Structure formats: C-alpha cells, structure tokens
Amino acid sequence: MKVAIIGCGAIGGVVARAVRDGAVPEAELVGVVHAEPVDPPDLPVVDFRTALEVADLVVECAGQRALAELGPSVVESAADLLVVSVGALTDDALLHKLRDSGPGGLHLCTGAIGGLDLLAATARGGGLDSVRIVTTKKAPALVQRWMDAEQQERIRTATGPVELMRAPAREVTAAFPSSTNVAASVALAVGDWNKVEATVVADPDAPLTSHVISAEGSAGRYRFEICNQPSPENPTTSGVVPHAVLSAVARLARRTGVFA
Template sequence: MKVAILGCGAIGSVVAHAVRDGGVPGAELVGVVHAERDDPPGLPVLSIDAAIEQADLIVECAGQRALAELGPSIVASGTDLLVVSIGALADDALLASLRDTGPGRLHLCSGAIGGLDVLAATARMGGVSAVRIVTTKKAPTLVQRWMGEDVAQQLRTATEPVELMRGPAREITAAFPASANVAASVALAVGDWDLVEATVVADPNAPLTSHVITAEGSAGDYRFEIRNHPSAANPATSGVVPHAVLAAVGRLAAPTGAFA
C-alpha cells in the first residue's frame, strides 16, 4: 500500500519516518505534503496533486483546516483518507462529503483515546443515555487565539486547575481544535454530537494529559480513564498519537489478524 502523509509536524514526521523505514509491514512511503517553508530532511516531498496520483492512502496529520480544504478532493479522486483531525468532522457538510461521496474511503484514527469500539457497540445495541468526557491538559497548551489577553495570561500563570469550558462536544471541539479531537471521536462513536458533554480543564501541575470518559446505556455503565504523556515536540498533543496512526495504517495495509 503506497502511503502519503499530509502534514509533517509532531505527528506527521514520526509517521512518515516510521513508514519510510519499513516500520509498517505492507506500507511504502511515497512522500509528504507540507506547508512549511523548509522541506523536512530525509523525506520525499510531494504536491497534493502528486500525492493523490501516487498514493493508495493519504494520512491527514495537518490539522482541521487542511482537512477541510483538501479532504474532499482526496476522496473524490478515489484515494483513501485516514483522518487524525477528527474535530473537523463536527462540520456535518464536510463529514458527508468525505464519508458519502467517494469513491475514496474515509477512515478515522482513534488518536489519544480508546474505548470507542465499546461506545459504538453500546450505541448500536440500544443507545446511550449520557456520555461525558473531561479532558485535562497543562494550562499554557490550552491558550487559544479567540481568548482575550487577560484570559490567556491567566492560563500562562495559573497555579490551580481551572475549568475553561463545558458544553456539547461540537461546541468544545470548535473552541479547542488542537486539543478536543477526542470529544469529537466520542461523539462520532456514539453517533450523537448533542448527547456528549465535554469539559476542558487547564491544570498547570498536570504531569500527564488525561481524558476521563463515562457513559451510561442499556448495555451497561462504562468509565475509561486515559493518561498520556504529552508529545515532546508539541505539548498540545499526546505522544502516543503518531503511534495510533501507525497502528491504523498497519491495519489497513495488512489487516489479517488485526482488531477491526
């Protein structure tokens, strides 16, 4: 399976090097598409058109805006697309264009969390009545452009945990596009954006990034707690994310014996 990587930052660079070096059996790197001024050393660089022409699978690691701009043309060309920036799919029109038009297939990466398969099974069995996710990250990594300077400075100098926002998953995902993809993943797993209540907490002393997911439904009650080390290259994301991407690529390249 020929693979191109869209984006070569903290996530994409790890994925690209691993695929290039044979770390995913059955997958071959054809190149990376990136917007930075300088090309990444040691990696072949492609235009998006060349990537679409040469790759069987394009792995999006470039953020929500890039996915919205380039994703529809990728699947329309017949090339499969693996999405990391799940939060962009809060846009119903974008989700429909990626999922329903084809002929390329849309694949979603679980990223920094687990338990999505159980949530999806529970929703299918008889529905869920309540789903909550609380995401806690180091305070400075949650500063957003829409915040006033006074709020941003409070986060940079905070000494105690602060609940920044609570609301429906769609709202939280839009407000924290680099930090709340997990809320979008949970909403997509249960099939209901309005049911999922998401909370973002800024904790200056948090040694790990945590996601606590609770769900109640006819199949039972569930609680998942995930505590990830932040990425050394980009503390706004978790270090495990590129390896979740590689696992997803591996399942697509050689699916025999892998969890679906």
C-alpha cells in the first residue's frame, strides 16, 4: 500500500520516518505534503496533487484546518483518507462530505484513547444514558488564543487543578481544537454529540495527560482511564498518537487477522 502523509510535525514526522524505515512491512512511503518553507532533509516531499495520483492511502497529520481544506479532494480521488484531527468533524457538513463523496474511503484514527469499540457497541446494542469525558493536561498546553489576558494568566499561574470548561462535546472540541480530538472521537463512537459531556482541566502538576471516560446505560457501566506521556515535540498531543496512526496504517494495509 502506497502511503502519503499530510503534515510533518510531531505526529506526521514520526509516522513518515517509521513507514520509510519499514515499520509497516505492507506499506511504502511515497512522500510527505507539508506547508513549511523548509523541506525535511531526510524525507521525500511531494505536492498534494502528486500524492493523490500515486497514493493508496493519504494520512492527515496536519490539523483541523488542513483536513477541512484538503480532505474532500482526497476522498474524491481514488485514495483512502485516514484522519487524525477528528475534532474537525464537529462540522457536520465536512463529515458528510468526507464520508459520502467517494470513491475514496474515510477512516478515523483512535489517537490517544481506547474503548471506542465498546462504546459504539453499547450505544448500538441498548443505548447509553450518559457519557462523560474529563481531559486533564498541564496548564500551559491549554492556553487558547480566544482567551483574554486575564484567563491566560490564570491558567499559567495556577497552583492547582482548574476546570476550564464543561459542556457538550461539540462545544468543547471547538474551543480546544488541539487538545480535544478525544472528546470528538467519543461522540462519534457513541453517535450523539449532545449526549457526551466533556470537561477540560488544567493542572500545573499533572505528570501525564489523562482522559477519564465514563458511560452508563442498559448494557452496563463503563470507566476507562488513559494516562499518556505528552509528546516531547508538542505538549498539546500525546506521544502515543503517532504509534496509533502506524497501527491504523498496518490494519488498513493488512486487512485480515486484525481487530476491526
């Protein structure tokens, strides 16, 4: 399977080098598409049009804006699209366009969390009455441009945990686009944006990035706690995310004998 990657940062760079070096035996890197003025010296660089012409799979690792701008062209070509920036799919029009504009297929990466398969199964099987996700990160990683100076300073100087927002998953994902792809993933798995309550907490002493997911319904009660090391290159994402992407690429390349 020929793979092109959009983005070459903390996620895309790790994925591209791993595929190049044979970490996924069934996959071959054809190149990276990126917007930076300086090309990575150790990776093949291709333009977007070339990527669509030669790749079987295009992996989006460049953020929500890049997905919105480039994703539709991928699925309209013959290539499949693997999405990392799941939070962009709060835009229903974009989700429908990516899902229904084939012939290329749409695939979503689980990223920094697990348990989505079980949540999807219980939502389908009997319904869920309540779903909550609480995301806790080191305080500086949660400062947003839309915050006024007072809010930003409150986060940067916090001496303990500070709850920044609690709202339906769609609202929280829009407010914290670099930190809440997980909330969007939970909502998409459950199939109901309004049923999922998301909370974002800034904690200056948090050693790890944590996501606590709890759900309750007719099928039972569930609780998942995921604690990840932040990426050393970009503290707004978890270090495990590139490896989740590589696992997804391997599943799509192999298509047999793997969990689906």
